Amino acid sequence: MLRSLKGLEHYTVRATDGAVGTVINFLFDDERWAVRHFVVETSGVFDGRRVLISPMSFQTANWSTRCFDLALSTEKIRRSPSIDVDKPVSRQHEADYYGYYGYPYYWGSGGIAGMGAYPGLLAAGTRRLAAQRASNNDSNDVHLRSASEVRGYHVQGKDDAIGHVADFLVDDDTWDVRYIVVDTTNWWFGKKVLVSPHWAHLISWIEKTVYFDLSRQAIKDSPEWNPEAGINRGYESRLYDYYGRPVYWDSSARPTGSAPHEHVATHPR
DSSP states (O other): OEEEHHHHTTOEEEETTEEEEEEEEEEEETTTTEEEEEEEEEOGGGTTOEEEEOGGGEEEEETTTTEEEESSOHHHHHTSOOOOTTSOOBHHHHHHHHHHHTOOOSTTSSOOOSGGGTTHHHHHHHHTHHHHHHTOOOTTOBOEEEHHHHTTOEEEOSSSEEEEEEEEEEETTTOBEEEEEEEOTTTSTTOEEEEOGGGEEEEETTTTEEEESOOHHHHHTSOOOOTTSOOOHHHHHHHHHHHTOOOTTOGGGSOTTOOTTTTOOOSOO
16 A cells, blocks of 8 residues: 555554654654654663664554554663764665664665565575675765655756655555655646656755656646545556656566666765
8 A cells, every 4th residue: 555654654663662752853864765763762771862764674564553563672682882863874874774673785686675575585585695785885875865854856857847746655555655755836826746766767856856758747747645535556557657757566567677767866066
């Protein structure tokens, strides 16, 4: 099911032996567009520091009570590597974090380490940990971005401004970011539209702008989206057909040799 990242803020996070805190932000991978960490504002037992929680540590997600239960103890979390979550997180810091928990790295492979990887794939992934660590040649590259920071970025079409990033819709099974919610308030009576992040051809972190090779008119004529209604596969099919893009749920529909992330440039313009 697709869920709004903004809607997941303030969810409670619980360890196996007590409360941890509440979700306040998310860090996503700007290469593969997947949520890698939840930023959690902790309670007194952690001295109020913020910690990163990977979706791989989730035991259950209770949507009705707005709570994530973890397969981790409070002591395990308390002793986790200290990371300044207010700054971009480097690959080296991530390597330290994944090494501490014994989780497989997500970079350098085609898989998505999300809720679907817990717990069965963790054991297999851990056996590959040493080899992955040895082949990690880009430890200083920064690839994690704050969702709260990117929210508000300008969205620029090929002919004019389209709006700004208002939210992200994520798959609550894989934690892939499926859509960027674009607010078109400045020119179109506040209508919100959906675009896949993989359709972006440039993201300028310096200019705080996401660039799409789409015209404003094309965006305006796209299938109507009702934020109050759930998104079903029928709507997604119409959206992808309208833009002439291969659907993400059918890998055979992608052009041979392509990957869903290869055309997203994340370097400064």
